[in-house]
Amino acid sequence: MSQISDSFQNSPPAADNLQMSGTTSLQRTDNVLCSLIEHARPSAEVSRSESPEISELASDRKGFGLALILLGFIRMGRSLLPVASLGLSGFSLSARKLKLLLSSLPSGPGVVETLRCGPHVCKDACLPVLLDFLRFKAGGAKRVPSSLKTLNLARSRLRRVSVEDLASVFSFGWLPNLLSLDLSDNPLGPSGLKAFARGLSSSPQSLPLQSLKLARTKAKAEGxxxxxxxxxxxxxxxxxxxxxxxxxxxxxxxxxxxxxxxxEAVPHLKVLVLKKNELADVTDEEKDYAPIS
Known part of the structure; x- marks a missing residue:
């Protein structure tokens, strides 16, 4: 009898067994999904230990449907595959499909902490879809995930008009947890920088922004x-x-x-990049000996 009792006490509770079984099932599902992705990817040189690149699948017409299936599994809790980063730099499909992709993303902590965009997403009919996502999440039903910390819009061919729309995202405080913003290599010009600056200064609350990259934006002294x-x-x-x-x-x-x-507007500034700005190139007319105020 004691042996039976000991055996019963040493066995895991039924609830633990169910939890372990559920986790194992999810892991098996993930393994199958990873195998499907490796077959669907144009290049098969992907480590099985890596997370599947949903972004790559979603950016291509042939892989778009599979990307939606994967996101559906994640939303229903039938997959543990991560969606911490979404890369749209190579996205070339229609605005309708972009909206469908963004509205299919799961919600919750750790989802879309990094968003990378590209020229196609930041122009024409796709740009309003992106802005809607940044404002309320696609479809307007939910707010953008509060976990969004990095927004990379570098080399997206943004100009003044596009930046004016983007500035509204900051002026209404829709990205309260954004830590890093990259607008490098966009021909914003002085007027574009002015529009962006207005958005920053009119934010209803302080922004936690720690990194701001504006290299090669044609800002000039005015910007x-x-x-x-x-x-x-x-x-x-x-x-x-x-x-x-x-x-x-x-x-x-x-x-x-x-x-x-x-x-004392930037009391915590540690890294300031000013290279190749013609800082020593000054004409006699531009010389100013007045103290900096």
């Missing part, structure tokens, strides 16, 4: 001046990294930025 004024609103005091490389800001632009530093 840097607008950014400096936005920083003085002290809505981005958490900023630690600021990249303004190759913007032709010249000494006038540097003076604008220095005024923001003196106003």
């Amino acid at each position: 840097v001046g607008a950014l400096a004024e936005a920083l003085k609103a002290k809505k981005t005091t958490s900023l630690q990294t600021l990249d303004l490389a190759e913007n032709e800001m010249r000494p006038a632009g540097l003076k604008h930025f220095a005024s923001a530093v003196n106003a």
Whole structure:
């Protein structure tokens, strides 16, 4: 009798058995899904230990349907595959399919912490779909996942009009947990930087933004001046990294930025990139011996 009792006590409870069985089932499902993905990918050189690249499948017409199936499994809790990062830099399908993809994303902690976009997503009919996602999540039924921390819009061919729409996302406080924003290599020009700066300064609350990359945006001194004024609103005091490389800001632009530093607008700034900005290239007419204020 004691042996039977000991055996019973040492056996895991029924609930634990069910939980273990459920986890094993999910792992088996993930293994099958990973195998399907490897067959569907154009290149088969993918480690089985890596997470499947849903972004790559969704960006291609042949893999789009499979991507939706995977997202459906994840939403129903029948797969543990991660969706922490969504890359749309290679997306080339219609705006309707972009909306379908974004509306199919699961919600919850850890979902879409990083979003990378590209030229096709940031123009024409696709841009309003992207902005709707950033505002309320696609379809308007849910807010964008609060876990979104990194937004990469580099090399997306954004111009002033596009940035004005994007600025509204910040002015209404729809990205309250964003830590990193990359707008590098977009021909924004001074007017585009002004539009973006207005969005930052009019945010209803302080932004936790720690990294802002604006390299090669053709900002010039005028655009840097607008950014400096936005920083003085002290809505981005958490900023630690600021990249303004190759913007032709010249000494006038540097003076604008220095005024923001003196106003203690960026008290936590650790990394400032100003290379190739013609900072020493000044004509006699541009020389200004007045103290920086």
